[in-house]
Amino acid sequence: MTTFIRHRGDYTWEDVRLLAYKEEQGTHFKQVTRQVLSAGSPDLFAELRYFEVAAGGHSTLERHEHVHLVVIGRGAGHCLVGDEVFAVKALDAVIIPSLTWHQFRATGTEPLGFFCVVARERDRPRLPTEEDLKVLRADPAIEAFIRV
Amino acid sequence: MTTFIRHRGDYTWEDVRLLAYKEEQGTHFKQVTRQVLSAGSPDLFAELRYFEVAAGGHSTLERHEHVHLVVIGRGAGHCLVGDEVFAVKALDAVIIPSLTWHQFRATGTEPLGFFCVVARERDRPRLPTEEDLKVLRADPAIEAFIRV
Numbered sequence: 001m002t003t004f005i006r007h008r009g010d011y012t013w014e015d016v017r018l019l020a021y022k023e024e025q026g027t028h029f030k031q032v033t034r035q036v037l038s039a040g041s042p043d044l045f046a047e048l049r050y051f052e053v054a055a056g057g058h059s060t061l062e063r064h065e066h067v068h069l070v071v072i073g074r075g076a077g078h079c080l081v082g083d084e085v086f087a088v089k090a091l092d093a094v095i096i097p098s099l100t101w102h103q104f105r106a107t108g109t110e111p112l113g114f115f116c117v118v119a120r121e122r123d124r125p126r127l128p129t130e131e132d133l134k135v136l137r138a139d140p141a142i143e144a145f146i147r148v
Numbered sequence: 149m150t151t152f153i154r155h156r157g158d159y160t161w162e163d164v165r166l167l168a169y170k171e172e173q174g175t176h177f178k179q180v181t182r183q184v185l186s187a188g189s190p191d192l193f194a195e196l197r198y199f200e201v202a203a204g205g206h207s208t209l210e211r212h213e214h215v216h217l218v219v220i221g222r223g224a225g226h227c228l229v230g231d232e233v234f235a236v237k238a239l240d241a242v243i244i245p246s247l248t249w250h251q252f253r254a255t256g257t258e259p260l261g262f263f264c265v266v267a268r269e270r271d272r273p274r275l276p277t278e279e280d281l282k283v284l285r286a287d288p289a290i291e292a293f294i295r296v
Contacts, residue, residue: 003229003248007239037241038217045267046194048217048241069186069196071219071263073239081151091155091221093185093196100151115219117265119193 002040011052011074011113013037021051021059028127028148031057031106037115047120052113053077053106058147061103066122068096074113077106078145085145088112101128101136103146150188159200159222159261161185169199169207176275176296179205179254185263195268200261201225201254206295209251214270216244222261225254226293233293236260249276249284251294 006014013035021032031054038048050073053059061080076089080103081096088094088104094114096102106112128136128148137143154162161183169180179202186196198221201207209228224237228251229244236242236252242262244250254260276284276296285291 001243001245003232003243003245004234004236005241005243007237007241011239013241037219038243041243041245044215044217044243046217046265048219048243048265067192069192069194069265071185071196071221073219084151086152088152089155091159093153093155093161095149095151095153095186095189095192095196097149097151097189115263117194117196117217 001043002038005037005040011050013050015040029058029060030147032059042120045120046117049116049118050113051104051116052111053104054111055106055109058105059103060125060127061101061146061148062125062127063099063101064123064125065098066119067098068094068102069117070094070096071115072112073115075106075110076108077104077112079104080142080145083139083142085141101132105145105147149191150186153185153188159198161198163188177206177208178295180207190268193268194265197264197266198261199252199264200259201252202259203254203257206253207251208273208275209249209294209296210273210275211247211249212271212273213246214267215246216242216250217265218242218244219263220260221263223254223258224256225252225260227252228290228293231287231290233289249280253293253295
């Protein structure tokens with residue numbers, strides 16, 4: 001079990017792999033990296049990850065049963081949670097409730113980095129269907145925001 | 149349920165109460181505050197808290213069954229985890245395993261602030277007995293570090 005995970009600068013950590021955001025390929029996300037800070041301690045009740053969205057990039061628009069506890073670590077951007085779009089910046093916290101559509105975008109000229117805690121046992125994310133997208137796009141603010 | 153918790157500056161958050169570190173009084177900690185960022189979402193699997201230790205202060209030397217996922221948010225200091233003392237600074241992560249003695253100290257001239265995630269359902273912390281302290285103090289580095 002790893003107990004100390006040293007930040008080595010520039011939002012990377014010693015002995016933590018810099019990974020692609022998702023194992024599968026896709027066009028539903030753009031310019032996102034993932035680091036599992038708790039990877040050396042896989043038996044915990046939760047995982048601690050750090051994601052970074054490059055300027056202009058976005059995470060997947062998705063939802064799932066499990067919740068996210070997020071603390072913005074770096075930069076600024078916007079996120080959709082349910083039917084609201086929030087401007088987020090370093091040190092803001094975001095809680096993504098169960099089965100709630102969400103997406104993070106680095107909307108400015110800087111990357112958006114965030115820590116995200118999830119339960120170890122969790123369901124797989126689900127992408128929106130055409131019908132889901134129709135409902136989401138009925139709100140002009142959401143239509144303007146989402147990237148799929 | 150609260151989904152967005154805005155940092156309003158200086159490591160305080162909108163609609164989040166700045167609390168004493170522990171409800172009970174004690175001499176086993178010094179100059180520590182607590183903010184429960186997830187207090188508006190009490191039904192999650194976990195809680196997200198932010199603790200801040202003023203320069204010269206320390207958290208309680210304690211252990212418990214539940215684990216901590218910690219990300220240092222501000223400043224620098226040291227922490228004991230088990231039988232090791234680590235120098236910690238902003239953006240380092242620390243995992244406190246089950247039943248492991250731990251203590252955070254703001255050993256320099258700046259406060260030490262950290263985010264700490266715990267399971268919602270958890271046991272109460274236990275303080276060291278005289279016998280525990282004897283074992284801990286057998287290691288000179290631990291003896292020099294701990295505050296009780």
